[in-house]
Amino acid sequence: MPATTLTRRTALGAAIVLPTIARAQDVWPSRSVRIIVPYAAGGGTDVTTRAIAEQLTARFGRSFVVENRPGANGIVGTEAVARSAPDGYTLGAQTSTHIMARQLGPLPYDPVTDFTLLSITARYPMVMMASMRAPFQNVAGLIAAARAQPGGVPQGTSDAQSSFAARQFALRAGIELNEVPYRGSGAYLADLTAGHLPVAWGSPATAAALVASGQVRVIGVTSPQRSPYLPEVPTLTEAGVPGTDFVGWFAILAPARLPTAIATQLNTAINEIIATPAMRARYATLGNEAAPMDLEQLQALMRSDDAKWEQATRDGLIRRAP
DSSP, X not given: OOHHHHHHHHHHXXXXXXXXXXXXXXXXXXXXXXXXESSOTTSHHHHHHHHHHHHHHHHHSSOEEEEEOOOGGGHHHHHHHHTSOSSSSEEXXXXXXXXXXXXXXXXXXXXXXXXXXXXXXXXXXXXXXXXXXSSOSSHHHHHHHHHHSTTOSEEEEOSHHHHHHHHHHHHHHXXXXXXXXXXXXXXXXXXXXXXXXXXXXXXXXXXXXXXXXXXXXXXXXXXXXXXXXXXXXXXXXXXXXXXXXXXXXXXXXXXTTOOHHHHHHHHHHHHHHHTSHHHHHHHHHHTOBOOOOOHHHHHHHHHHHHHXXXXXXXXXXXXXXX
């Protein structure tokens, strides 16, 4: 066979093989994916994210690894996501706090334009948890204690949304409570269960295991109606404090400029996962409700939340850091 013929055939074979290899390398995911949770382990964001990560691992055949990176009320971990390559291998877990945070002070990123929102994995109210060792057993008892000792009853918060719920409650109830901020809801649990902290605010996912083990009681929820997962717990309006409604969300997001194909894959996968009977049953133990949305609806939600929290700041319900 002439050398020129062999060379041409070799070149033709390379021309066929190389694009095939390139296409194989472009298939996502070709390696493990990390999901950064910007709060301590054990809180509602962490628990819900781990449930989703487990299912994503099974679906894609690649490990989706949860990495807790707390600090600065979620800013440290969130900035790490914003600065990561938009290749689908670094994702972030978030709550409604993500949008609200810009009202609290300067951020090293833009919570809307520096991210691609991939899914609202769950919606939930905030719950008011009381230690079993607290000197009160309901909202009326807490209000009476606060009026007897203004500023003397501490309430734990862990992020902007729990702080908002706590501040809104105190304002509407006409009382003064001593807010104690923690680095994630997982961080205040020891103080709450030991009785050093009489009251704390968090998601139902944070409260679920503690309620089941009898370590805390939930005395109020911020949803307009009672939670189907905590049917015996009154709403704060029912407890005599109207104007305290709040429903938050958990989410999975990625850096901005994530390729649409990967964003669509993840959005579809997570929406299908949270709609399965198994995940709905898991959510029932966490007090979460599924909230599937497509990518356009998610972008609209970010914009509407941004406007809502800006108005809340003008109304004095969110206090900017000095």
